[in-house]
Amino acid sequence: MSFQDKVLTCRDCGKEFLFSAGEQAFYAEKGFQNEPTRCRNCRATRKGASGTVSPDGGAPRSLYPAVCSECGKETQVPFRPTAGKPVYCRECFQRRGSAGARPAGRRSPAYLD
Ligand SMILES: [Zn+2]
Numbered sequence: 001m002s003f004q005d006k007v008l009t010c011r012d013c014g015k016e017f018l019f020s021a022g023e024q025a026f027y028a029e030k031g032f033q034n035e036p037t038r039c040r041n042c043r044a045t046r047k048g049a050s051g052t053v054s055p056d057g058g059a060p061r062s063l064y065p066a067v068c069s070e071c072g073k074e075t076q077v078p079f080r081p082t083a084g085k086p087v088y089c090r091e092c093f094q095r096r097g098s099a100g101a102r103p104a105g106r107r108s109p110a111y112l113d
């Protein structure tokens with residue numbers, strides 16, 4: 001079976017990109033059923049944005065999708081959410097931070113004693 005270079009349209013940016021014979025052979029070898037739907041750029045972008053674990057473990061900026069345990073809003077956190085542990089969106093995190101762990105300023109326990 002021989003392959004020929006093919007031009008596909010990226011579903012994300014709408015640009016045409018080449019699905020080369022070499023890539024097609026690679027896909028066939030891997031048993032992939034579907035042709036790529038996104039250009040190289042968009043694939044790279046999505047990989048980076050979706051928080052896929054990088055093999056080198058060195059991406060400090062990758063965000064993981066999570067649902068806030070407090071308000072139920074969808075959010076992103078810079079760590080992998082652990083099952084059973086609450087995750088907070090930025091707002092709830094800040095609200096809890098200022099109300100809880102470290103009362104700073106106007107709600108100092110010193111005034112209440
Ligand atoms: Zn694209």
Ligand SMILES: [Zn+2]
Nearest residue numbers: 068071089092
């Ligand atoms: Zn929240």
